[in-house]
Amino acid sequence: MIGSFRQKFRNWAFRRTVETGTVVLNQRRIYILPTRQGFAFAFVLVLMLLGDINYNLSLGYVLTFLLATTGGISMLHAFRNMAQLEIHAGQIEPVFAGEQARFVFHFNNPSSLERHQIHLHDDDGHHVVFDLPAQTSTPVQFDIPAPQRGWLDSGRLTLHTEFPLGLFHAWSYIHFDVRCLVYPRPAAPQPLPAAAMQDGNGKLPTRGDEDFAGLRNYVAGDAMPRIAWKALAREQGLQVKQFSAFQGQELWLDWSQLPDIAQERKLELLTRWVLDADVQGLMYGLRLPGGDVLPQHNAAHRAECLRRLALFGGEE
Amino acid sequence: MKLNAALTFGLIACILLVSAPHAEHLPLWISTVCVALLAWRAYLTWGGYPLPARWLLLSVTVACVLAIAVTFRTLFGREVGVALLILLSTLKLLELKAVRDATVLIYLSCFIIITNFFYSQSIPTAMFMLLTLLVIMATWVHMQTGTLALRPRLRIAIVLLLQAIPLSLIIFVLFPRVQGPLWGMPQDAYATSGLSDTMAPGSVSKLSLSDAVAFRVAFNDTVPLREQMYWRGPVLWDYDGMTWTRGNNATLRQPTLSDTSLPVDYTVTLEPHNKRWLFAMDMPAKISISAEMAPDFQLLSRRPVTARTRYDASSLLSYRASLEEPPQQLQRALTLPQGYNPQARRLAAEWRVQSDSPEALIRTALAYFNQQEFEYTLEPPPLGINGVDEFLFETKKGFCEHYAGSFVVLMRAAGIPARVVTGYQGGEFNELGGYFIIRQADAHAWAEVWLRERGWVRVDPTAAISPERIQNGLSSALPDNAALPFMARNPSEWLRSMRLNWDALSNQWNQWVLGYNTERQFAFLTRMGMEEITWQKMALNMLAGIALLVGVFTLVMLRRLAARRTDAVQAAWLKVCRKLEKAGLPRAPHEGPMDYAARIAAAHPDLAEDIYDIAARYASLRYGGEAEQDGLPAFKDAVRAFKL
Numbered sequence: 001m002i003g004s005f006r007q008k009f010r011n012w013a014f015r016r017t018v019e020t021g022t023v024v025l026n027q028r029r030i031y032i033l034p035t036r037q038g039f040a041f042a043f044v045l046v047l048m049l050l051g052d053i054n055y056n057l058s059l060g061y062v063l064t065f066l067l068a069t070t071g072g073i074s075m076l077h078a079f080r081n082m083a084q085l086e087i088h089a090g091q092i093e094p095v096f097a098g099e100q101a102r103f104v105f106h107f108n109n110p111s112s113l114e115r116h117q118i119h120l121h122d123d124d125g126h127h128v129v130f131d132l133p134a135q136t137s138t139p140v141q142f143d144i145p146a147p148q149r150g151w152l153d154s155g156r157l158t159l160h161t162e163f164p165l166g167l168f169h170a171w172s173y174i175h176f177d178v179r180c181l182v183y184p185r186p187a188a189p190q191p192l193p194a195a196a197m198q199d200g201n202g203k204l205p206t207r208g209d210e211d212f213a214g215l216r217n218y219v220a221g222d223a224m225p226r227i228a229w230k231a232l233a234r235e236q237g238l239q240v241k242q243f244s245a246f247q248g249q250e251l252w253l254d255w256s257q258l259p260d261i262a263q264e265r266k267l268e269l270l271t272r273w274v275l276d277a278d279v280q281g282l283m284y285g286l287r288l289p290g291g292d293v294l295p296q297h298n299a300a301h302r303a304e305c306l307r308r309l310a311l312f313g314g315e316e
Numbered sequence: 317m318k319l320n321a322a323l324t325f326g327l328i329a330c331i332l333l334v335s336a337p338h339a340e341h342l343p344l345w346i347s348t349v350c351v352a353l354l355a356w357r358a359y360l361t362w363g364g365y366p367l368p369a370r371w372l373l374l375s376v377t378v379a380c381v382l383a384i385a386v387t388f389r390t391l392f393g394r395e396v397g398v399a400l401l402i403l404l405s406t407l408k409l410l411e412l413k414a415v416r417d418a419t420v421l422i423y424l425s426c427f428i429i430i431t432n433f434f435y436s437q438s439i440p441t442a443m444f445m446l447l448t449l450l451v452i453m454a455t456w457v458h459m460q461t462g463t464l465a466l467r468p469r470l471r472i473a474i475v476l477l478l479q480a481i482p483l484s485l486i487i488f489v490l491f492p493r494v495q496g497p498l499w500g501m502p503q504d505a506y507a508t509s510g511l512s513d514t515m516a517p518g519s520v521s522k523l524s525l526s527d528a529v530a531f532r533v534a535f536n537d538t539v540p541l542r543e544q545m546y547w548r549g550p551v552l553w554d555y556d557g558m559t560w561t562r563g564n565n566a567t568l569r570q571p572t573l574s575d576t577s578l579p580v581d582y583t584v585t586l587e588p589h590n591k592r593w594l595f596a597m598d599m600p601a602k603i604s605i606s607a608e609m610a611p612d613f614q615l616l617s618r619r620p621v622t623a624r625t626r627y628d629a630s631s632l633l634s635y636r637a638s639l640e641e642p643p644q645q646l647q648r649a650l651t652l653p654q655g656y657n658p659q660a661r662r663l664a665a666e667w668r669v670q671s672d673s674p675e676a677l678i679r680t681a682l683a684y685f686n687q688q689e690f691e692y693t694l695e696p697p698p699l700g701i702n703g704v705d706e707f708l709f710e711t712k713k714g715f716c717e718h719y720a721g722s723f724v725v726l727m728r729a730a731g732i733p734a735r736v737v738t739g740y741q742g743g744e745f746n747e748l749g750g751y752f753i754i755r756q757a758d759a760h761a762w763a764e765v766w767l768r769e770r771g772w773v774r775v776d777p778t779a780a781i782s783p784e785r786i787q788n789g790l791s792s793a794l795p796d797n798a799a800l801p802f803m804a805r806n807p808s809e810w811l812r813s814m815r816l817n818w819d820a821l822s823n824q825w826n827q828w829v830l831g832y833n834t835e836r837q838f839a840f841l842t843r844m845g846m847e848e849i850t851w852q853k854m855a856l857n858m859l860a861g862i863a864l865l866v867g868v869f870t871l872v873m874l875r876r877l878a879a880r881r882t883d884a885v886q887a888a889w890l891k892v893c894r895k896l897e898k899a900g901l902p903r904a905p906h907e908g909p910m911d912y913a914a915r916i917a918a919a920h921p922d923l924a925e926d927i928y929d930i931a932a933r934y935a936s937l938r939y940g941g942e943a944e945q946d947g948l949p950a951f952k953d954a955v956r957a958f959k960l
Contacts, residue, residue, distance in 0.1 A: 037419050044423045048430055053494050056623055058830040059437040060430045063445060065484035065491070066477070067426055070453065073479045076870060077472075084877050111877045114468070116461045131461075164457045164472050166419065 020177045022088040022108075025159075029172045030082055032075055038167035041071055071167050078170040081115050081163045085132070087174060089154075090139060094181035094306070096271075100143040101180035103154045108137040116163045122155055146182040149267065149310045153179050183306045186275055187268040189216070192282075193257065215239040216279060250295040251277055253305075254287040267309050274309070278302045288312060319415050320462070324361045326455035327409055327421055328354050333448045334428040335402045341435060343387050346399050349380065353406045368410060377407050398431045415459055422456050437830050439822060446477070453477060483865055490841075490858035492851035493834045510589040511738055511759055513550040515560040517703060520738070521694050521715040524790060526756035529587055530740060531595055532823055534751040536581040540597070542742050543786050544633055546762065546774060547595045547754060549739035551612040553648050557656040558703065560721060560736050565611045566644035571637065573599055574771075578633035585826060586625045592616045595739060595754075597631040598774060604628040611645065612735065613637065613772075626831055637772040641733075649733030649766060657704040657725060664729035674732050674767050681726055682780040685719065688712065692782035716785075719777040720761040733766040737774070742789050749820030757790055884948060885937045888955045892930055899960050909934050923960070930954050 023029075034042070045068050052060035090104035107130075109115055115132040120142055132138050146152050160171035215228055218238035228239045253273045258266050270286065277284040278297070285295035286305045290312070293305055332354055339347040353376075360367060380403050381391075388396045405424045412418060429448055432441065453473035458464065510530060512519065531547075554563035584595060594607055594615040605627040607615050617625070652661075671677035691713045699706045704722045707714055714722075720736050727734035741760035743752035762776040779786045828836070841849050846857070893903045893912075901919060903912045913931035917924035933951040936942045 040419075041423065044427065048427065051430060055434065056833070057430065057433045057437065058832055059433045059442055059445070061488060061491070062442070062484065062829070063426070063430055063433075063449075065487040066449065066480050069480040069483035069487065070476050073476060073483065073866070073869065076866070076873060077476070080873050080877060083874065113877060116464060163460050164476065165453075166456075166460050 018175050018177045022086050023174055023176075025082050025085045025087070025172050027079070027083065030079055030170055031172065032079055032168050032170045035162060035167060035169045038071070038169075041067075041167055045071075071165065074165040075168045075170075077164050078161055078168040080113070081161045082118065082159065082170055082172060084111060085109060085115065085118075087159075087176075089176040089178040092178060092180045094183055094303070094310070095146050096183045097146055097149050097185040099146055101146040101152050101154075101182065103142045103144065103178060103180065105140050105142060105174075105176070106137050107132050107140055109134060111135070115161075117161055119160050120157055121160075122157050144180075146180065149182050149184040149264075149312075150314055151179040151311075152182050181307060181310055183310045184264070184267040184271045186272040187265065188272070189276070190269060190272060192251065192273055192276055192280075193253065215241060216276070251282050251284040252287055252295070253277070253284055255289055256287065263313070267312055271306065271309050274302060274305045319413060319418065321361050321364075322466075323415070323418065323455065323458050323462075324409075324412070325358065326451070326458055327412070327418060328358055328361075330422065330425045330448075330452050330455050331402075331405055331409060331428075333451055334425045334432070335406075337432045337436070337441070337444065338398060338402060338428075341395075342399055342402070345383070345387075346403065350402060350406045353410060357410050367413070370411070373407060373411050377404070380407070394431075394434060398428075398434075401428055401431065418459050422452060422459070425452050439825050442825075442829075450474065450477060479869055483862060486861040486865065487858060488832070489837075490854045490861065492854050493832070493837050495834050510591065510756065511549050511593075511740075513552070513562045513591070513593075515552055515717050515721065515736060515738055515761060516558055517696065517699055517707075517714070517718055517721070520717040520759050520761050521696075523756045523759040524694055524715070528756045529819070530589070530754045530756050530758070531584050531586040532751050532753055533585075533743065534583045534749075536583070538580055540578075540580055540633060542788075543779075544597070545742055545752075546598045546737075546760075546776075547740040547743075547758075548598050548600065548613065548615075548737060549593055549595055550737075551610070551614050551764075552736040552738060553612075554651075555653060555721075555725070557653045557701070563648065566648055567611050567642045569611055569642060570609065571611050571613050572640065573601065573632060573635045573637055574639060575636045576601070576632040576634065579630055580633060581628070581630045583626065583628050585823070585831070586621060586627070588622050588624055590620050590622060592618075592620050594621070594625075594627065596629045597633075599635050599637055600629055600631050602628075602630045611638075624826060624831060626827070636770055638766075639769075639771045641766055641771070646733045646766060649735050650728050650731065652725060652728050657702045659702075659705040660708055660722065660725055661729040663708070664726045667726075668730045674765070677730055677732065678727070678765060678775060681723060681730075682775070682777060685723075685777050685780045690714070690719075690781045692778070692785065716778045717761045719781060720763050723763045723775065723777040727763070727765050735764050737762055737764055741776075741786065744789070744816075746816045746820050746823075748817050749823050751820075751823065753816075753819055885934065885951065888952050889930075889934045889938075892927075892955055892958055895958065895960060909938075920960075926954070926958050930958060 045064055048060065048064045048067075051057065052064055086108040088106050088108075090106050092101070092103055095101050105120070107118075109132040112134050114134050117129060118132060119127065119129050120140060121127040122142075122144065124144075126142070126144055128140060128142050130138065130140050142154070142157070144152065144154065154176060156173050156175040158171055158173055160169060162169055215231060215236075216239065218227065218240050228236075228241050231237070231239045253270050255266060255270070258269065261269075274284070274286065281297060283295045283297050284305075286293040286308060288308060290308070293301070293308060331350075335347075335350055356368075359365075381400070384396060384399050384403070385391050388399070390396060391400075401424065405421060405428065408417070408421060408424070412421065425448075429445055432445075450470075450473055453476055454466075454469050457469050457472045457476075461469065511523070550562055552560035552562055553565075554561045579601070580597060582597070586594060594603065594605075594617050596603065596615055599613055600609070600615055603615060605617070605625070607617050607627075610616055615629075667677050667680050671680055689712060692715070693713050694715060696707075696713045696715060696718060697711045699711070704725045707718050707722055708726075717738075724734040724736050738759070738761045740754045740758040741762070742758050743754040745752055760778070762774060762778065764772045764774050766772050776786065832840075837854075838849055841854070846853070889909070896903070896916060901916055907915070909931040913927045916927045930951070933947060933954060937947045937951060
């Protein structure tokens with residue numbers, strides 16, 4: 001209840017729209033408040049001042065005022081540590097669900113002043129700390145777990161610093177129009193379906209053992225005879241041999257041909273097959289309820305197939 | 317953030333620096349334990365060893381607290397508090413793991429600095445404070461930045477401090493001062509040496525070895541002669557054959573001065589001495605702070621002087637003092653202990669018979685001291701039970717307390733009321749500061765006798781033996797090989813003037829920084845042209861001053877932020893781009909110079925040659941590694957010549 005109220009208040013107080021392009025941190029975007037340590041320091045100063053008054057310690061007054069003004073002026077330094085930074089979002093590579101989405105932000109520090117200990121974090125506690133050398137643009141990678149397929153929005157991120165004394169917390173919000181495409185999580189390895197023959201009898205063929213198609217990493221459950229012992233001897237790690245009966249033929253990965261399992265499982269299975277078919281160098285096509293992707297074999301095709309799977313059932 | 321070795325060493329340095337000045341007055345074992353604990357921590361950090369176990373630290377802590385309780389016989393009070401604070405922060409360092417806890421240590425360090433001001437607030441202490449603050453700030457910044465190198469850390473700390481200094485100066489001047497104390501005053505302000513209210517042989521000469529400042533005096537206009545500068549302290553009446561004490565005055569009647577002339581006005585800045593008496597020249601008439609005047613012209617403050625005190629006083633150099641002294645008091649001034657010093661009594665009785673007036677008798681006595689080859693020395697031989705007899709007839713060597721004491725004994729034995737006055741005599745003039753320094757070494761004792769027509773008259777028997785002591789000070793009165801404080805000797809002129817300049821500086825510091833109280837603040841602000849001073853007005857002025865200064869800092873700091881390195885190559889290239897943009901051919905953000913040139917050339921074949929040339933020069937300067945001084949002028953010319 002209180003949490004949601006706070007959230008509402010924050011959204012109201014720090015209202016920001018999603019931004020594109022380059023954001024410059026100006027004074028209207030930077031907020032400053034004392035930290036808990038700042039309040040503790042103020043308390044210590046009050047104690048000191050009482051001592052100075054009571055014992056009439058003139059030098060004590062000097063020390064107290066020096067500490068107080070140092071603390072106060074550190075607010076200005078905290079502000080300056082963030083001011084005039086130019087930020088724009090970088091290219092984001094798609095990831096598979098369950099992996100970390102790697103958002104990249106480019107922080108340009110155009111001034112001749114090094115910036116120290118800038119923290120970037122989101123509301124869920126993911127966090128990265130970095131320094132920004134003078135007159136340099138620094139890419140900062142910010143990892144957010146991508147639990148499910150589709151578009152992953154970075155959400156509103158908070159940029160903060162407590163430099164130089166930790167007495168003041170200067171922060172700013174950035175919310176860029178960037179999203180990471182998250183492919184479905186690939187299912188556990190499954191043999192590829194038999195090629196949908198030209199005659200299209202629709203019968204799922206038995207495992208194709210005919211032709212050696214390549215190696216892939218071992219996954220628990222793979223049959224022992226399939227392990228590539230020679231590769232292991234060459235110290236290439238535990239790999240399994242893959243065989244295919246459909247070399248040179250077109251393979252259709254067809255949604256409608258799948259057994260009756262949950263939609264997400266189907267997508268995961270298709271994702272696995274797209275990856276395997278790509279590794280094996282097959283000409284493969286994807287047949288989904290929304291439309292077909294004609295058989296091909298190249299990186300762009302793979303990306304397109306995965307994208308279709310990622311966004312299946314949702315908006316573009 | 318992890319607590320790394322460099323940060324730990326910084327924290328050790330902080331604790332070491334803030335505790336070091338306390339080593340002077342803390343028991344030796346506490347300093348030793350602290351140094352050992354810090355060294356232990358440094359060793360653990362240096363070798364990367366784990367911190368000591370909790371139970372071990374706990375037992376060390378308990379042992380230390382117990383030892384402190386045993387040493388001081390209490391766990392309360394300022395001295396104990398300081399000892400505990402230092403020991404506990406040292407122990408805290410030994411269990412420190414997280415950076416968050418380091419903040420506590422930083423705050424503690426700041427607090428320990430302030431405790432040092434109970435003991436010293438001199439200029440060197442202030443300098444040391446600044447140094448300590450710098451180290452603390454650098455460590456503090458380190459805590460926040462983790463990996464930053466020492467030099468930039470120090471730079472940040474220095475910038476912070478340099479900005480804070482003018483700001484705190486404003487606050488220092490304008491912060492409304494509250495006259496303390498808010499709660500109990502410290503009883504033991506400073507451990508001092510100084511005059512006491514008893515006098516026995518050796519008590520004054522002991523002080524002559526100290527060149528500590530007793531007080532400083534600035535005369536308003538007339539500066540009296542050195543021979544007239546008798547700074548009156550405790551007046552001693554009662555004698556037990558060995559020691560002179562103040563006793564109890566038999567009357568509460570205020571002393572009176574008549575036929576006065578030659579007034580002198582001056583300001584005294586008295587160093588704290590933990591006793592009630594205030595010093596003023598013979599005879600004091602007025603004083604600006606609340607004090608009572610005892611029946612024997614002694615000024616007593618209401619409370620012991622535990623802080624440096626400044627007061628204006630005025631004295632009269634010519635006077636008749638207490639002509640109407642009550643008989644009980646005169647009786648006190650004639651009392652001698654029975655059975656002591658028979659020889660002196662006989663001598664006094666003889667003089668009484670021979671002399672026809674008290675004045676004549678006094679002259680006889682002084683002549684006796686002058687002609688009997690008495691010696692003025694800091695190291696008189698020890699005296700027995702009949703001290704005055706031994707001194708007058710056998711040893712004949714003494715310091716001012718011997719002369720003053722035996723003179724008063726002689727006078728009393730001869731029937732003239734007399735008393736001993738202790739205080740200081742003379743002073744050293746500081747030309748730079750325009751004031752006199754009166755040191756402990758100037759401590760002196762003299763006598764006062766009461767004559768029917770003249771009241772109390774000062775008689776200084778020391779002047780009869782050693783007039784140089786009164787006219788020129790101690791060093792001229794003593795042989796060259798006598799043990800004397802450094803300052804009292806006449807070292808080289810250069811050293812001497814150095815010392816005096818330093819004292820003048822310290823005096824200014826004392827007056828304006830340490831003595832900056834409500835009164836001084838008002839005086840200063842009035843002089844600065846502020847009218848009708850109220851604390852609201854001061855606070856407003858203070859805030860305005862701070863705002864102004866912070867505004868200036870902000871401007872300067874943010875200006876630096878905006879200042880980009882001017883890149884001539886880039887600037888010239890952008891000029892070309894702007895020209896083309898105006899012509900409707902803006903450069904796309906992703907376009908490199910050569911691509912852009914190709915596009916322009918395709919659109920405007922007439923420009924092709926120029927734009928290719930410019931782009932090639934730009935690329936060569938920017939990416940080709942061509943030195944700027946070689947290619948830049950030609951590039952600039954080409955840009956200038958480029959026209960659409």
